[in-house]
Amino acid sequence: MRLKKSLGQHFLKDKGVIKRIVDAGGIGPEDRVVEIGPGGGALTEEILKRNPLELYLVEIDPDWAEYLKNRFGDRVKVFNADATTFDFSSLGENLKFFGNLPYNVSTRIIRNLLDHRKVMKRGVFMVQDEVADRLTATSGKEYGYLPALLQNFFRIKKLFKVPPKAFVPPPKVMSAVFEMEPTGFNMExxxxxxxxxxxxxxxxxxxxxxxxxxxxxxxxxxxxxxxxxxxxxxxxxxxxxxxxxxxxxxxxx
CATH class of the missing domain: 1.10.8 (Helicase, Ruva Protein; domain 3)
Incomplete structure (x- = not known):
């Protein structure tokens, strides 16, 4: 199937990077896991090796959503939905999130996760390297309103960089994996x-x-x-x- 530029699709192919991402999430058999933007299912396949209690896939592209249903069957629950507005609270509590986030909407997805922080246990995501730098900044030119907002609610840490050659097609920029974990801080x-x-x-x-x-x-x-x-x-x-x-x-x- 063809990738769609309009959806910012760059699929991860490097198995070493895929394993590092999933390892960072520490999945156990009691975990309910949500993968955002699974595309062809490379990350999904690695997550399933850890035998989570449930694996929910949120994929905006109807063609890939159908492909995922056919490929993984009843081992996953697929939602053909937009992760920037999806109600993650409908999936339960203590959820672990993963995702190679589409570059063109990555910050909008992360902002939506703020609204669902009460059901989030941990998140491990890949974004553009410069986005990861902005999200973890605490001062200076990369620091803006979004990290100033998010860092009150989450501990955010950049884990490692990922080169363009790890993707199909290779993006023109460096990528990075970061983790975010709720602090328990809350407000109405x-x-x-x-x-x-x-x-x-x-x-x-x-x-x-x-x-x-x-x-x-x-x-x-x-x-x-x-x-x-x-x-x-x-x-x-x-x-x-x-x-x-x-x-x-x-x-x-």
Whole structure:
């Protein structure tokens, strides 16, 4: 079957890399596993060798979804669905996630996983190397609103790089595998959306100071002076603490 450029499909072929990815997830016979974007099933095959309790495949391409059903039969449950909007909570709890994420929507999938963090035990994903660098950044030019948001909810660690030759067809960029594990930190949906919007405002003009981007001349103690800094200088934890102080002070931003 043909790969589809519109879906950002680059299938992993290097068996050594495939084994390293699955090893990083530590799958046991009691685990319920979700694979996002399985495509032709190279990663799926390796996951099945670990005999998980359940393996759910979420594949947006109807042709590949049908192929996966035929190839693996009742050993998997296939969902022909969009992982950027899929309700992963419908699959149960304590889920382990894997995926060679389509490059064009990888951050949207990861953002959707934030909304389903309560059912996530661990995730091991492959993305563009520069995306992995952004997700794990805590300061500087690669650091933005998404890592500032995600790192309050997940421990995110870059594991290893993957060269273009490991894929069919080979992408034009280096890839990387990273892991993310929920910290247990939580907040209500309304507050989460307000926090996300707060971070987007903070990073809206990267060279401007926070007092300009947020429209607040003076921050309350103990954050006095931070208004003179740029967003890329503020850690994820400090951003949340600042948001909470301003949010509670104003009864909602």
């Amino acid at each position: 949906e309304g507050e989460l959306l307000a926090f996300e919007n707060f971070l987007k405002k903070a990073f809206s003009m990267r060279r401007k100071k926070l007092k300009k981007n947020l429209g607040i001349k003076k921050f309350p103690p103990p954050f006095s002076g931070l208004e003179e800094k740029r967003a890329e200088e503020i850690s994820p934890k400090t951003f949340f603490e600042l948001f909470r102080a301003l949010y509670l002070n104003k009864g909602g931003l």
